[in-house]
Amino acid sequence: MKTIVYHHLEELDVPQDIKDSLLDPNEFSHIIEIDHVVYFILNYPRDPHLTNVLCISYTKETGVILYATASEDIQFSESLTVNDLLLEVLNQYEKLIIDVDHQLLTYETMINKLATKQYTLKLFKLEKQIMNYENALNSIFEVIDYIVNEQPEGIYEAEFSSVYRRLKIEINQINKKLDITLYTIGSMRQISESMFSNKLTSTMKQLTLITVLFAVPTFLTTLASEKILPAKIAEYLIPSFLFINLVLTLYTIYKYVRERKD
Structure with missing residues (x-):
């Protein structure tokens, strides 16, 4: 060629x-x-x-x-023939799919640590990548089907009819692997999203508790400032409550920053 x-x-x-x-x-x-x-x-x-x-x-x-x-x-x-080129392309797709499988194995071992939005996004990108591979392979399958059925001159070679069958079988096998990979990615995404949701729920509970804790010193500080509490008690309570509020505020900021990173 x-x-x-x-x-x-x-x-x-x-x-x-x-x-x-x-x-x-x-x-x-x-x-x-x-x-x-x-x-x-x-x-x-x-x-x-x-x-x-x-x-x-x-x-x-x-x-x-x-x-x-x-x-x-x-x-x-x-x-180099058209058949050689098709085989080379299929081999390249197989290599890329193996790389995706290796990434998934890595993610599976770290799933407890990676229940984050970024992790879910990575899985989504992998899923999209696999779907693109599947569509590309299906289009190659259709081209091979066209070559076999229409036998365009110069491209179809009768002596390689067995090669065309082999190519179609190989594409079907790769697509089956892709279906399994897509199912695995979907399951991992569901697990990741569920874990992230549980984590978010836990964080919201903590923030609700912090809000309640804020209310107590705020209420007592108000009583002290209105001189409802004795002056000696207020003298010690107000700095203490301010310190507690500062600690709670810093903890809230820490939780917010951490959740933003996730």
Whole structure:
């Protein structure tokens, strides 16, 4: 397969729709025909936060051409086929999914310490990440299905029909793993949110108790200032109550700051 490595999209002689697809990191894999040229868009995840979009074109005159940026990690060669590329992409997704599983194992061992909003947010991001992987893999599955059913010239290779079946089976297996991972993340999120809610309830009880404690010295200080209490008693009570109020205030501020961090 001939490869054209480019640095800027302006270098490519392809329709604007294809350039737009190459610019969009969230573009899912698909096949489209424009002006009698078949274009195969394929997303290649380099890491959890960066997805590059590859493009394969085919005409009888030019044959199969792969367009890729100079930063791609795939080793390009003339012997590289569409099937090789699909396998490479699937392998890359599997690596990313394994990384997510490792993160979940770490979170599971620390769940008692991580019942916080930040932890819940991390789980939400992981869940979103897995859903994106699942959608991307489903789009690749649909492309393979299209290749098998429509057998587009230059892309479909009859001798590799078993490879296409293998790819579809592999995608189904990966998707099953993703479903399990999504279920695990959902369960962990529920546990985390429940623990955080319980923690918040406990904090509110403490703050309510502090409010009640505030009321007692405040009431007695009012009595002392109105000279309802004897002067000697008031002389000792007022500084004591002020000190107690200061301690309670500082404790309240401490609890507030701590909850804000969580």
